[in-house]
Amino acid sequence: MKKVFFGLLAIVLLCSHDMFLKMDNYFLDPNTNAAIQLFNGTFEKSENVIDRNRMLDMSLVGNGQRIQVDSAQWTEKDSITFLNFKTGGPGTWVAGVSTAAKNIALDAKSFNDYLEHDGVVDMLEWRKENNALDQDAVEKYSKHVKTIFQVGEELSDDWKTALGYPIEFIPQENPYDIHAGHSLKVQLLYKGKPLANQLVIIGSDVSGESSMVEHSHDGGEPHTHKSGETPDHDHNSGLQLRTDDAGTLEFEITNAGVWHMRTIYMVQSEEEGLTHESNWATLTFAVGSGHSAAHGTDKDEDHHAHEEESFPSYIFLLVSLVIVAGLFFYFKSKKK
Amino acid sequence: MYIKPVGASFSLLVMLLFPMLLLAHDVSSGDQQILDSGGLLSYIWVGAKHMLTGYDHLLFLAGVIFFLKGFRDILKFITVFTIGHSITLLGGTYLGVQVNEYLIDAIIALSVLYKGFENLEGFKKLGTRAPNLLMMVFLFGLIHGLGLSTRLQTFDMGQDQFLLKIISFNVGVELGQIVALIPIILLINLWRDKASYEAFYKASNVYLIIAGICLFVYQMYGYFNGH
Known part of the structure; x- marks a missing residue:
């Protein structure tokens, strides 16, 4: 009975509960009303809202300033949490939400399933190699999400501001200065330091319809998944890359539209009453079709306006x- | 009504060139926001705005009007152009036909060049007969419509009332076209009887050729370097 309870609890609390900051439009006019949506579920569908008291930080960074958003600015509708705000001056803005940690107890099977389906493969491998697949787990988890959007036409450097979250993605180039056909390098920081060899899953959404970028598994044929398709590995679908020693990864922007990336970094915990601790990070941004790009992304001097x-x-x-x-x-x- | 030749030609010129102030007539964040927050009327508005700022469409139409005499002729040719671009705008968008925006804009630029060349009797000078103008206007109408469709498809339109949104955008394009054409037609026709009209006619059509070439090169440059 206890196992069934933990299993159900795991499904409710963890299955597909990625968190993303999303926008209907990532290209906004200066000084106009806009809304950021906090999805808790999948990138396509939010399944529940986040309690306000779980939000440790909600920040908007633009025009060289970091603005702490008051929780009163959040509203809820149809399982989506909305942040209504007024854009400031032109520039490339970043918004972030960091949630407080929660604990969850899972029986061994539920924990293994969750590790497999949510892409926490390193921990699963460790459990296999160390004959720990039968061990129950008590995991502390927290989520830290960011979105980058463009206000007006003028690009600024606010997009690369580190928000100081336990784990966060930081692009190495302004996503609004590139377009399809170019690659984007992104760094993953854990406690402010580059996180090496971490699995990151990347997808894109064209015209409101989610599509995972072309990818392959175990050397198989490259393929993509359309929205609504139910592949046998859906939580891990998308381009799967690992960060290098500098915590960076580079991928090609194959199409204009909204791009999202996610990772779950899990370690074993020494804390009393816990077995594991995980930090979840996501990043969303859009790549427009009307913006010019840098040719040779590594050379700043090659950037054209x-x-x-x-x-x-x-x-x-x-x-x-x-x-x-x-x-x-x-x-x-x-x-x- | 007397219009001073130089002043009037300048007015017409500014009118013809005004769309170039908004050179790229690209999808802007403002337009996407208008579409997000408004209903079908917002699609009409953005369609009209797009036509009014779509310098290549207007330059081509100005070239067509230069060639025509009489309101009936103008109505006939504009109707054919409208039917042409409506077919590809509605059909292309509804079916999700994707074409490269640089290439389609490059072909539209060639239509501007073509009209200037034809107006200056380029075909006659080459010793060949110009293709039937009505047919060419229809053909170019199809191409311009595909260009408009390409722009419309860069918007996030959602799935609700999809066809109605496309139709609304098309209605907006037609309204924008009417608003833009009225002053152009009036000025060209008022100018027609003046002594300096021939010089203005030649200057404007040589400009259409130059503009067509420049726009073509600009789009091809974008095609090879912008991707």
Whole structure:
């Protein structure tokens, strides 16, 4: 009976309960009302809301300032938690939410299933290798999520602000300065230091329909999964990469749209009453189709500006005026 | 009504070139927000705005109007252009036909070049007959519609009232087209009887050729370097 209870509890509390910060539109106008949605479930569907008292930090960073958001600004609707806020000046903003830790007790089987289906494969391997698959677990877990969005046209450096969460993704390049066809390097920090050899799962969402980026398993044929498809490995679907010694990973942005990445870092705990501790991190951002990009992502000097900035309209207008006026007077004088 | 030649030509020029102030007529965050927060009316608004800021569409239409005489002719050709772009705008978006935005805009740029070339009797000078204009306007209408469809598909439209949203955007495009064409038609027709019209006609159409070439090069540059 106890095992059944723990199993059900595990399903309710953990199964698919990734947390993401999402937006309907990642390209916002300055000084306008906007909303950030906190999804707790999957990237596609939020299954419940987060208690306000669990939110240790909710920050908005833009225009060089970090703003602590008051919990009164959150509202709930249809299992989604909304943060209504007013955008500030132009720039690339970052928002983050960090939750307080909670404990969960799981029987051995439920814990193994959870490790397998949520991509905590290193801990599962360890349990296999050390004949610990039959050990129950009491896990302390907390979630730390971020989203990066663009306000106005002007790019700024706020996107790379470390929020100081126990675990967090930090892009090494402004996602709003690149577009499909370019690669993006992202660093994963754990307690402020690069986290090496950590599995990260990456997906993208085009026009509201989630699609996992092309990937393969065990050397098999590359493939993708469409929304609604139920693959036999759905929680781990997507591009699976491991961070290098510097805690970074690099992946190709294959399409414009919303991109999301997630990881769960779990360690064994020495804390009394606990067996494990996990920290969950996600990051979302959008890659537009109308922004120019850096060619050769490693070279800052190769960055070229936004298309509209790189070719000022007034120059076009002036040149056009000069051409037509010149031609007009030329043809007029020729007629005489 | 008397319009000073230089002043009027300048006005027309500014009117023809105004869309270039918004060079890329790209999907903006503001437009996406308007669509997110408004209903079908917001699609009409964004469609109209897109047409009014779509310099390549308007340059082509201005080229067509230069060639035509009389309101009936203008109505006929604009109707054919409208039917053409509506077919691909509605069909292309509904069926999710994806084309490369740089390539389709490059072809649209060639339509601007084509019209200037034809207006200056380029085909005659080459010793060949120009293709049937009505057919060409219809063909270019299809291409322009595909360009509009490509832009519309870069918006996150959701699934609700999908077809109605496309139709609303198309209605907006037509309204924007009417708003843009009225002053262009008026000014060209008022100018037609003036002594300097020939010089203005030549200057404007040579400009269409130059603009077409420049836009084509610009889009191809974007195609090869922007991806």
